[in-house]
Amino acid sequence: MSATDHSEPTRRDFLYVATGMAGAVGVAGAAWPFIDQLRPDASTLALASIDVDVSSIESGMSVTVKWRGKPVFIRNRTDKEVEDAKAVPMADLKDPVARNENQPAEADATDLARSAGEGKENWIVMVGSCTHLGCVPLGQAGDFGGWFCPCHGSHYDTAGRIRKGPAPQNLHIPHYAFTSDTVVKIG
Amino acid sequence: MSGGHHAHGSYQPTTGIGRWIDARLPLPRLMYDSFVAYPVPRNLNYAYTFGGILTIMLVLQIVTGVVLAMHYGANTVVAFNSVEHIMRDVNSGWLIRYMHANGASFFFIAVYIHIFRGLYYGSYKAPREMLWILGVIIYALMMATGFFGYVLPWGQMSFWGATVITGFFSAIPLVGEWVQQLLLGGFAVDNPTLNRFFSLHYLLPFMIAGVVVLHVWALHVTGQTNPTGIEVKSKGDTVPFSPHATAKDAFAMFVFLAVFAYFVFYIPNFLGHPDNYTPADPLKTPAHIVPEWYYLPFYAILRAITFNIGPIDSKLGGVLAMAASILVLFFVPWLDTSKVRSAVYRPWYKLFFWIFAADCLFLGWLGSKPAEGAYVVMSQIGTLYYFGFFFIIMPLLGLIETPRRLPNSITEAVLAKQKQPAAAALPASEPAGHH
Numbered sequence: 355m356s357a358t359d360h361s362e363p364t365r366r367d368f369l370y371v372a373t374g375m376a377g378a379v380g381v382a383g384a385a386w387p388f389i390d391q392l393r394p395d396a397s398t399l400a401l402a403s404i405d406v407d408v409s410s411i412e413s414g415m416s417v418t419v420k421w422r423g424k425p426v427f428i429r430n431r432t433d434k435e436v437e438d439a440k441a442v443p444m445a446d447l448k449d450p451v452a453r454n455e456n457q458p459a460e461a462d463a464t465d466l467a468r469s470a471g472e473g474k475e476n477w478i479v480m481v482g483s484c485t486h487l488g489c490v491p492l493g494q495a496g497d498f499g500g501w502f503c504p505c506h507g508s509h510y511d512t513a514g515r516i517r518k519g520p521a522p523q524n525l526h527i528p529h530y531a532f533t534s535d536t537v538v539k540i541g
Numbered sequence: 542m543s544g545g546h547h548a549h550g551s552y553q554p555t556t557g558i559g560r561w562i563d564a565r566l567p568l569p570r571l572m573y574d575s576f577v578a579y580p581v582p583r584n585l586n587y588a589y590t591f592g593g594i595l596t597i598m599l600v601l602q603i604v605t606g607v608v609l610a611m612h613y614g615a616n617t618v619v620a621f622n623s624v625e626h627i628m629r630d631v632n633s634g635w636l637i638r639y640m641h642a643n644g645a646s647f648f649f650i651a652v653y654i655h656i657f658r659g660l661y662y663g664s665y666k667a668p669r670e671m672l673w674i675l676g677v678i679i680y681a682l683m684m685a686t687g688f689f690g691y692v693l694p695w696g697q698m699s700f701w702g703a704t705v706i707t708g709f710f711s712a713i714p715l716v717g718e719w720v721q722q723l724l725l726g727g728f729a730v731d732n733p734t735l736n737r738f739f740s741l742h743y744l745l746p747f748m749i750a751g752v753v754v755l756h757v758w759a760l761h762v763t764g765q766t767n768p769t770g771i772e773v774k775s776k777g778d779t780v781p782f783s784p785h786a787t788a789k790d791a792f793a794m795f796v797f798l799a800v801f802a803y804f805v806f807y808i809p810n811f812l813g814h815p816d817n818y819t820p821a822d823p824l825k826t827p828a829h830i831v832p833e834w835y836y837l838p839f840y841a842i843l844r845a846i847t848f849n850i851g852p853i854d855s856k857l858g859g860v861l862a863m864a865a866s867i868l869v870l871f872f873v874p875w876l877d878t879s880k881v882r883s884a885v886y887r888p889w890y891k892l893f894f895w896i897f898a899a900d901c902l903f904l905g906w907l908g909s910k911p912a913e914g915a916y917v918v919m920s921q922i923g924t925l926y927y928f929g930f931f932f933i934i935m936p937l938l939g940l941i942e943t944p945r946r947l948p949n950s951i952t953e954a955v956l957a958k959q960k961q962p963a964a965a966a967l968p969a970s971e972p973a974g975h976h
Contacts, residue, residue: 389723392737398727418824423729425824482824483729486856487708489701490826505705505830506844507912520847520912522854 398422403541405533408477416493418482421540425482425490426528427501428538431512435499436475439465439513447524448516454527463524468513470532479530479538480514486521501525551578575761580779581786582767584955588662589765590793591655597794598648599753603746605641606690613693615739617732620695621820639809645687646812647801649835652680660873661894663882664766670874672759675752677870682749684867687833689742695735696817697827703730703738705830709843712857729823769954770882771947778951829911837908838901842866842927844912845920862924869931876931878939886945890938897930 406419408428416429431439444450444462452461452468461467470477482490489505496502497518498511508519515524530540552573554560563570612631614623627634656676659665665673688706692699707724711717726733764773773779780786804811812834816827832840846859853861869876884891904923910916948954 392723392726394722394725394727395733398731398733420824423727423731423823487705488711488729489705489830490824492826504826504828505701520844520855520859522856 403539406538406540407536408538409536413476418490418493419540421481421528426540427478427480427482427493427514427525429478429493431469431476431478433476435512436465436469438499439468439511439515442511442513442515446517448518449523451524452527453524455529456527456531463513463515465513468515468524468527474532477532477538478512478514478527479540480525480527482525484508484521485516485523485525486519491525575757575782576787577781577783579761579782580773580776581765581782582773582778582951583780583785584767584769584951585765585786585789586768587789587793588654588658589767590790591651591658592760593790594651594794594797595648595655596753597798598644598651599746599749602641602644602648603750605637605644606743606746608637609641610743613739615693615736617695617735617821620693620735624694636805639805642813643801643804643809645690646833646835647797647804648683649687651797652683653835656680656870657898660897661884661891662766662768663770663877663879663884665874666770666877666879666882667874669759669763669766672756672763673874674871675756675759677867679749679752679756680870681867682745682752684836686742686745686749687835689738689745691817691833692730692735692738693742694817695821697819697821697825698814698817698830700730700821700823701826701830702832703734706832707734709860709863712860714857731823766882767951768883768885769948769951770886771949771951771954774950775952831909834905834909837906838904838927839863839866839908841904841908841920842924844908845917845924847912847917847921866924866927869928873931873935876935878936879942879944880939881944881947886947887938887942888945889942893930893934893938896926900926900930 401422404419404421406417406428408417408430411417411428411430413430414432414435416427418425418427420426442465444464447463450463451459452463454461454467456471457467466472466475468478469475470479484491484503484505486503486506486508489503491501491503491508491510493501496509498509500512500514500517501510502508503510503519503521506520508521509517510521510525511517513524514527516522528540530538533539552563552567552570554563554569559569562568609627612623612627612634614620624638627638629635631637659673659676688702692703707721707730710724711721713720722728724734725731726737767773814831814833819827831837840863843859843863846855846862848858849855850858879887879890881887884894900923904920904927907916907920907923912920948957
């Protein structure tokens, strides 16, 4: 073979390259199903939403429900807890973003934007996975009276905002809505 | 060196069938040349017996593991109970499971001694870089295998260990969450996760066995190092593998396995964690999560990064530091600039090496402590020395350290040692003078 001696690419060079490219695409195409099968399957994705009756949750209490394999905290905050959270200056927050799927992506992490909204500011609904490495934080604990993650020492305030420790973000708030005064639909 | 030249071996088949096989598939010749006639340095000490011990431990883990898989159910509904079933109902199940669980720990004890031996005697230096890198690959595969295996009993530590470790991947910018869900097969650790971890836990040991073959191959191309760090120069520097190395390896194996047996029979849960006898609960994290002891130093490094570094937040920083603490091992052959191989002739390196060994134990202890107060500061100091050892001390020391005088050959070093008690004051014997 002296194909490399020619300065002009030949038809044969073209065929080599074209065959090689087709082979590469074929290998990638054949590999994809083997990667794709690792992703969450239809039955996992089907667990889209749950309804939770919150009528029995008194002020100051919280419950943990399971949604998509993860714990979700629903807490009926006391007035003092709401006031404490409202009094925090935005400059003190490690993560200034609300992380609330019911709000615009860039919304500030004010207490109102973290809560269930005007008139339902006592309610807070969050995915109970520490944004550090996914442990379940303990409620009514930590330096700020909110949540404390025992794994690596992250402290969240009563609005679930990260205040101290290695977690990078506020606890995530899933898409949810009060379908009546006593029922929350999560997901 | 052997260099895989079978034609130069000393194997002589004595039977007709032996000659018939030798002409068609010279496997007996390969075994003979590799494990009987193979020349090893005459001055190998017991630190050099851990390669053989590791081979035995790998075989032990595969045999016990295959048996356990016959009785185990990789499904979140039955996994925990099937392990209890192995412990209570299966004939000798308790023994086989305790051998497997403690076997993992002893596998790591052996590999750590093996790695530190390599660091002390400079075994990674040219021309053994490939040998060293293959070893680091084996170590990385061992860590993955150990992690997958620990998830299978589906206890609290299994579940939350898996949650934390797969959480590392969520630190990757942009694609982190996608990658994490790819690993888990869901939004949290659940049945798909357990299933695939079981599959991988069964697969990886055979991949380890494959890399071990390459590791031994690379070893037999370059020949072994020895405590002096001087290459073999003459036949007198070596002894045949059998009976010398085989006998020494066998004795070390017996002692090692005796200690192993003590753990299996008398303190089988000493290295485990009581929380893992509580079934996995996705809604409740144990108060204090710790990984298995053999990951603790890396866990301490992960938690030492509590501050943001420029655009890298503390979470990603911790994960990167932990990954770097393992990846740095790949570069050790090029980070060490010293012309002298063995710490025996490097007084300063010897000192820093032992501080490094103590630092790893220190980090291991810190990894078992809660991440708060003084422990965090101590972890940061330990992490600083860990990386300082590789990135500052190793390159710099090779340039500024004055090594001790090297003997001319292994034989000279051995003979000088034997003479020492009788005539310590006499100068070293004359050079052996082989080429």
